Amino acid sequence: MTNIPETGRTPRVQIRLVVIQILVLSLLCTLGGRLWYLQIRQGDEFAKEASGNHVQQVVQPAVRGAILDARGVPLADNETRLVVSASRTELLKMPDDGEAVLAKLADVLGMEPKEVQEKVRLCDAKTPQPCWNGSPYQPIPITDEATARQALQIRERAEDFPGVTAEPQAVRRYTAPGEANTAQVLGYLSPVTDDEIQKAQDTESPYLRSDQVGRSGLERQYDSELRGKAGVTRYEVDNLGRVIGEAESDAAEPGSNLVTSIDARVQRVAEYELNEAMKAARKEWDRNTQENYKADAGAVVVMESRTGRVVAMASNPNYDPNAWVGGISAKDYASLTGKTSNYPLLNRAIQGQAAPGSIFKVVSTAAAVEAxxxxxxxxxxxxxxxxxxxxxxxxxxxxxxxxxxxxxxxxxxxxxxxxxxxxxxxxxxxxxxxxxxKDYFYKAAHDFGLGKETGIDLPNEVTGRVxxxxxxxxxxxxxxxxxxxxxxxxxxxxxxxxxxxxxxxxxxxxxxxxxxxIGQGDTLVTPIQMATIYAAIANGGTLYNPTVGKAVVSPDGKKVTEIKPRSHGKLPVTKQTLTQMDEALEGVATRGTAAWRFGGWPQDEIPMHAKTGTAEVYGKQTTSWFATYTEDYSIVMTISQGGTGSGASGPAVRNIYDALYGVSDSGAIDPKRALLPAPQKSLPKVRTDGTIVAPKISKDPAKEQKAAQKDGEAPADGQQLPVGTAPPPDTDNRQTRRRRGARPRGGRRMLGRGRRTCS
Known part of the structure; x- marks a missing residue:
């Protein structure tokens, strides 16, 4: 083997090392120079460009839960509509900011170009409605009433409508089953505001800019349960709005369903009878003012005496809550809020205040005994x-x-x-x-629950005044x-x-x-307060918080949270006094001021109790009040500027009871005609897929009840429920039922139809 001396290799290795060092040093110098150029020389410019790269989210709205009556009939649900939307991001890429496309779209939809352009502009402090309050990166709805033909035109001519989509979406619907409007109880929706978003940021249920939230009624009271959770897809976009990647995606979760204690059939009858009573009052002559009664507003409450659950609640004047779906027009908004409309958005059952007149005398009676x-x-x-x-x-x-x-x-x-x-x-x-x-008379009113809220599960209840x-x-x-x-x-x-x-x-x-x-002067009460008081007299003295919500059912139907009745006190009377008042109020219906309205009523089978009231109001015509109860229900009706209690409200209240129990003009009880002879205790049946079984409801229960009352036939729906629907209300034998504290009778009492003697 030949040995090469190390001295021969050393110069070459050293040369190579020097070359490598030079290359490394050159690369480091180049990299350092480039970093200096990017960080120092061009740093501000690149920082500005990088700030435009951020994450934007596109929201998929959650399907809002339905609001159902006590038998499962939908009062508010969602329907699939053809929704035409426009992408603002795509429109702004066009030379004219999409003005020509929007003009073509307006022509197809039969709208004015200005109206469509206003829909896609963003809301701010200076921009009035209509405008878009949601994210500018998601499609903005133009209309939810597109026809199939219009949608087809848009989709077939996609090149003429860049950034415009037409597809089916779930939209809120207020169904009015059997003509039961229920507007003030249900409420309505509108887009969330910036203030609401800010306030809800740290809560368990934060808002998204695309959310629709409840503004009144049950929609507001149970908004967090009904709203669900929207789905969110997050995109990385550059400063021009171009998508450069998808970050993450969360699926939408539908809202829960709300079962109420409202019975749509009874609700329709209550609304119909209130309206008919007001129309009839306008035909009556007021001898004090020398003109017909104006009967400009009214309300009626039908409540379960033993639980405080509201079976029906009507307020007049009324309105169509569907006017708010998809955004209310300026014309419709003006008609709902203008003075000439007499403010139909008010729920006069919980927000209408008036002197109670003689129906207040139960409070004064209790005060006198206490004194x-x-x-x-x-x-x-x-x-x-x-x-x-x-x-x-x-x-x-x-x-x-x-x-x-x-x-x-x-x-x-x-x-x-x-x-x-x-x-x-x-x-x-x-x-x-x-x-x-000692102020016994004022103390009694407070103890009866007046001068404060009843605690009903509806927003904006007023307190009245003691x-x-x-x-x-x-x-x-x-x-x-x-x-x-x-x-x-x-x-x-x-x-x-x-x-x-x-x-x-x-x-x-x-x-x-x-x-x-006598319930005059500066005293003010609401119909719901008086219904609560008379229900308490009926049930033995318990003042219940009125409730409309009965149960919250999860979207999959696996979790049912029942809303139990709650009490806020007892009437400040002894059992003996309560029994004496109960007998006296029965006397009102049989031989007192309300007897002429309950002629022929089956008093032995269904003991009726009543109190009439006619309240004087300075500068206005008298307010009509009629407060009643049976063992099952408490019904209170009032009509502003309507006349006397038994004269204006009496017939309507009697007709509601006739419908509830199936009582004919002759006084006979027909179970087939009875809409709800005893309160509905059970909840609707929930299928395994989470949907709720709903019985059929006739086209107009109120008018069918009228027709059946004349010819003695049962209405179309009666108690005949389809196979697989919820069971009928729990009932018992009316022949053997006796009211609390009833005195023995030898037979049916003959009821007079004599003329009214007092208010």
Whole structure:
């Protein structure tokens, strides 16, 4: 083997190492120079470009849960419509920002070009509706009422409509089954606002910009349950809006379904009868104002006496909640909110306040007994009562002589309550009380739940008003400057009242307490409050929080969360007093002020209890009130400027009871005609796929009930449910049922149809 001396290889290795070092150094210098160029020389420019690369999200709306009646009939659900949408990103890539494309689209859809252009502009503080409040990176709906022909034109001529799509989507629908509108109870939807998004960021149910949220009614109250969770696909886009990659995607989760205690058939009857009663009242002559009654608004509540669940709730004037679907037009919005429409968006069952008139006397009766007056004592029902030179008259100046409190309720004797209230006012120290007054009459109203919310599961309930001493003081402090400025001694009626209020408007005067005792003066109540009170009298004294929601059912049907009845107190009366009041209110329906409206009613089978009320309102016609209950239901109706209680509201309430129990004009009970002879206890049947079984409902239960009542035949749907539907309501034998505390009877009581004697 030949050995090569190491000295021969060393120069070549060293040369190679030097060359490598030079190359490495050159590369490092080049890289360093390039980094300097990018980071220092061009750093600001590239940073600006990089800031345009970000993630945008495209939202797939969740299918909103349905709102169902107690038997599973949809009151609000979703329907598939052809929705035409435009991509704002694609439009802005065009030289004219898509103006020509939108003009063509408007022509196909039969819309004005300006109307379509306004749909795709983004909302901000300076841009009025209509505008788009959602993400600019997702398709913006132009219309959800496209026809199949219009959609076909758009899809076949895709080259003429770049960025425009026409495809089926789920859209909210208010079904009005059997003509049951239920608008104020259901509410409506509209796009979420920036403020709402900001407030909900840290909650368990944050909003997305594309969300539709409930604005009133059940849609608002149960929004988080109904809304579900939208699906979100996140895209990486550059500063020009071009998609450069997909980051991640979350599937949409549908909302839960809400089962209510509303029965669509009874709801329709309640709406129909309220409207008919108002139309009838407008034909009646008001001898006080020398014109027909205006009957401009009204409400009715049908409630389960033993649970507080609402079976029907109607408010008039009414509106179509479908007007809000897809965005309300300026014309429709003006018609719903203008003064001439009398504000149909108001739910007058929970937001309408008025003096209650004589239906308030159950509160005054309880107060009198609590103050120590004997229920069975003798009280003078004179034709009038005088205080300090002022005469307070009984209704139509009736004089019934010496009567007890039960009879005072039956004939609605005002002067008995005037005397009791005045006596207590004097015991409390009169206009200048010493110490702390007992104020039995005002305390009773608070204990009955007045002056505060009932707790119903609907938003924006009002409290009404109990004009006690604290309220008088607060009201006087807020208004005394205006009263002192406009008041005038010896002037007009309004000026004299202002003058007196300026001097002593914070003091409880005798007239204040006298008027208060019969539900007049400054007292204000709502129909739902009075329905709750009369239901409590019916059930033995429990004041329930009224509820419309009955259960929340998960989308897959596997989880059912029932909404249990809850109580907020007991009536401040003994069992004995409650029984005595119960018997007196039965007397109202059989021989008192409501007897002429319940002639022929099967009193032995279904004991009826009632109280009429006619409230005077300064500057307006009288308010009609009719409060009633049976063992099962409490029904209260009121009509603003409608006349007397039994005269205007009485027939409608009787007709609702006839429909519930299947009572004919002759007084016979026909179970086949009965819509709901006992409250619905069971929930609708849920299929394995999560859908809910819904029975069929006739086209118009109210009109069919009218027709059946005349010819004695059962309406089309009656209690005949399709195979596989929810079971009928739990019933029992009416022949053997007896009301709480009922006194024995030898046979059916003959009911008179005599003329009304009191309010």
């Amino acid at each position: 120590g007056y004997d229920f069975n004592g003798n009280y003078n029902c004179a034709s009038s009562y005088s205080v300090g030179g002022q005469v307070f008259k009984n209704f139509e100046s009736q004089n019934h002589g010496a009567i007890d409190l039960g009879r005072a309720l039956e004939v609605s004797c005002d002067t008995v309550y005037y005397s009791l209230a005045h006596s207590e006012w004097k015991k409390d120290g009169g206009i200048n009380p010493k110490g702390k007054p 004009p006690d001493r604290q309220w008088k003081q607060d009201y006087w402090e807020a208004n005394k400057d205006a009263w002192c400025k406009t008041g005038k001694k010896g002037g007009s009626y309004v000026e004299v009242i202002a003058y007196e209020n300026c001097l002593e408007g914070n003091k409880m005067r005798a007239g204040d307490q006298i008027n208060y005792s």
